[in-house]
Structure formats: C-alpha cells, structure tokens
Amino acid sequence: MKIHDQKLRELALAVIQVENRAVAALADQINDDFVAACKLMFNCTGRVVVTGMGKSGHIAGKIAATLASTGTPAFFVHPGEASHGDLGMITRQDVVLALSNSGETGEVLTILPIIKRLGVPLIAMTGNPASTMAKFATVHIHVGVEQEACPLGLAPTSSTTAALVMGDALAVSLLEARGFTRDDFALSHPGGSLGKRLLLMVSDIMHAGSKVPSVPETALISEALLEMTEKKLGMTAVVDADNRVVGIFTDGDLRRMLGRNLDIHRTAITEVMTPHCTVIKADMLAAEAMRIMEQKKINALIVVDEGRCAIGALNMHDLIHAGIV
Structure with missing residues (x-):
C-alpha cells in the first residue's frame, strides 16, 4: 500500500484539530465541581491517590507525578493491584482521584466500596456523568469528548488528552493556591538543571x-x-x-x-x-x-x-x- 506525504500531513492535522476542540471544550467544565475537587485535594491531610486502568492509568500516573512535583503529595495505585493488597496504601486521610473515560472500568469499580468504607473522598474524572463511577463519587469532573482523534473511534486519543489537560488544570490551580514557588519546585527536583540553579551555592x-x-x-x-x-x-x-x-x-x-x-x-x-x-x-x-x-x-x-x-x-x-x- 502506497502512502503519500500530503495524506500523512492531512491525517496529522486532523488529529490536532479534533484534540484541540476537545481541549477547548474543557473550559465549560471549570465549574463548581472543579472547585470542589480542588478544595478536597487542598485540604487533604494525607496524599492524593490517583488510579486508572489501561490508557487512563498512564494518564493517572502522569497526573500523580505532576501533582507531587507541584506541591500536592500524590502517588499512583494500579486498580488491579489494589484488589490484591495495594489498597493498604490508601489511608483515611487520603483523597482518591479515579480516571475512566467510560466510568465503568471493572477494576476501578471493584475497589470503590472499600474506598467508601474507609470514608475516603472520591473524585471521579470520567466522560460519562451517568456512569457508576460518576454517581459513586464525592465530586465528578466531566472530561467527555465528542469524538476520538482515532478514525476508527477506538483508540483513546482525544479522551486521554482531555483527562491529562484537566489533571494539569487541577495541579496548577493547587500550586497557585498553596503559594508554591520556584524554590519549592527546586527542592523536589534537586537533580534537574532548575534545581541546581536555585539550590546550589x-x-x-x-x-x-x-x-x-x-x-x-x-x-x-x-x-x-x-x-x-x-x-x-x-x-x-x-x-x-x-x-x-x-x-x-x-x-x-x-x-x-x-x-x-x-x-x-x-x-x-x-x-x-x-x-x-x-x-x-x-x-x-x-x-x-x-x-x-x-x-x-x-x-x-x-x-x-x-x-x-x-x-x-x-x-x-x-x-x-x-x-x-
């Protein structure tokens, strides 16, 4: 099968346009639910436990890393492993942030009753406000997209981008709320060039x-x-x-x-x-x-x-x- 240069460019531009629209639509979701989620994480005396399965799990890991490096203690827990012992990593002082585009991911749903029994607040980030996760959550953040950038409509593309951007919005909002500074950032990145510039005497x-x-x-x-x-x-x-x-x-x-x-x-x-x-x-x-x-x-x-x-x-x-x- 022959592939043409112009066709490659057209396909790439189409992906960018679709994902750009998905990100732009997130502005409507910066609402009271978003503020409530920020307050739950801001007032958390433990850590923000971020979880998700598959592609959502990869995004959840990135969000956890971004939160941790910008002043909000956080870590990622794999929902499959959580059912086999890792739930012990979650304490009553924590807040759970769970990602699932469908809101019906089985591995995540399995651990929700335990989270509820612990009395741990749950922030659900899904693309379906009517889903089980959304209804179960203390706060639901809607990150649904009109279409995936994948022409088959199957591979998570726009949906994972939207979730990642919303995660960044949460992290940066908390960063500002905490008064997190360049010096604070350097303390958590001592091995990086910024850390050396801000810490090395x-x-x-x-x-x-x-x-x-x-x-x-x-x-x-x-x-x-x-x-x-x-x-x-x-x-x-x-x-x-x-x-x-x-x-x-x-x-x-x-x-x-x-x-x-x-x-x-x-x-x-x-x-x-x-x-x-x-x-x-x-x-x-x-x-x-x-x-x-x-x-x-x-x-x-x-x-x-x-x-x-x-x-x-x-x-x-x-x-x-x-x-x-």
Missing part, C-alpha cells in the same frame, strides 16, 4: 583552603605564574598582608602583558594585575556567579568573606561541571 562548588590560588602583593609575575600553574584555575588572587584581595591576575592579563616585553623575574605582579576586581560571597547562588561571569565577560571569580579576605575561588569549568550551564 557558591560554597558548594568553590575551591577552598590550600586549593585557592593566591600570592602576596609583593610577589613577582614569575611567582604568580607558578601559583596559577599549580592551582590550575587560570588565575590567582593578589592579596595584602591581611589576606584582603587587592586584585586578580588571570590568563587574560598574561596575554595582554606579553606585548610589553616585561621581565617576569623582576616585575611586580601589581603592575600587571587587574585591581578592584569583581568578587563574590560564598552564600551566593552559583547561578548568580554564572550571571556575573557572563555579564562581565570573565572566566573566574575570587570568593571573599565580609572583610574581603580570599576564602575561595571558582571558574567557568567549575560551573559547567556542576551542571549550572
């Missing part, structure tokens, strides 16, 4: 102690070069007798001095260093150090304390290695 990645390149302001250029070579950060701090930073000497300063025909064994480092250099504090976010480097077009920074004494150093490679870039 300069003190976490800076070189400290004997690893800090530093020479006294009385040092010669040759001594500064030896310190830079040993510490391998592409720079060295220049400090006074009290360890206060008076300047920095970098690879860039070295390149700029080459045309001056200076005797590195006789010339003081103060003649070629960059005085009044930019410094940072250890309690600063590493992402802020990155911003400063980009703004100033520099590749290294000295870390100082309140008295401007050198206590650390870091360069662009440290930030890249830490995953800030």
